[in-house]
Amino acid sequence: MSNALLDNLNPAGAYSDLAQLLRLRFAAQDLKLFAKRPVRSLLTGGERTRFRGRGIDFEEVRLYQPGDDIRTIDWRVTARTQVPHTKIFREERERPVFMVADQRATMFFGSQRCFKSVLCAHICALLGWAALGNSDRVGGLVFGDHTQRDIRPRRSKHAMLELLHQLQDYNHRLQSPIPPADGVKLVDILADTRRIAKPGCALFIVSDFHDFDAACEQQLFELARHTDVTLVHVFDPLERQLASNAILTISDGQSRCRIPANERRFQQAYHENYQKHLQDLTRSCQRLNLSLLSYATNDDIQHLLRERFGKNSPRRR
Known part of the structure; x- marks a missing residue:
């Protein structure tokens, strides 16, 4: 495909577009997911x-x-x-491919190009189309703050279309970046994933992992015993580093506070908190020998995925 057409397929805006998710099958033609590890499934396949x-x-x-x-x-x-x-x-x-897509309230945020929830939908679509192009079975679990939807892995476009429709549906339900007090936790989703993901499958978990903790690491340990787990961390540049020369207004939806432009201590503490969270996530993946990919909302996601999963990528070899 031409570079101009690929640029039109980059994620943008606050909500995903189903037609664009469908067109991503063309951008996924150069991706091949499994070159490193042998699979563990007892079922025959390719x-x-x-x-x-x-x-x-x-x-x-x-x-x-x-x-x-x-x-x-x-x-x-x-x-x-x-x-x-x-x-x-x-x-x-065969190695069934299973997507776990986070579409909770905290994903409804973005300061550049697109929201994290939109980036998550694009990553799942690209990886799903790549798996289907390799004749693998594709399924998934899409979850929001209160509900979730399972898609049984199948080797058909109908399974992929169902996954895309659920991504679109959950994405368009989002209205606020403030999570509800009774919302579902990541540890509960990981525990439920152990029930759904069969031994030998490749598991891609796409989230901002804002509530990742020791209990989540234990669930990942159990998952990694029988599946190949890859964590895809999505974030926004504003979550990593606040603007340094602007007056900031922050709110929790009920009260509001202004941060002066010269208040460096708050900005430094904010940045250190993000770095600590990412380091904790990275160390957990290192202890469990899991792959961790991290992408920002302003990244060229198609280029980065081609670098990681491209058929001629040196990282795959």
């Missing part, structure tokens, strides 16, 4: 793994062992060596 079984790709000939299928005996080698030998094949497996 991905090669370390598992050996009755596949179609010949691997080696070895001495016959009790329990081997007699149908795989290599009679030529057996006749030549006078010792029973059997053929070993490399079996293909």
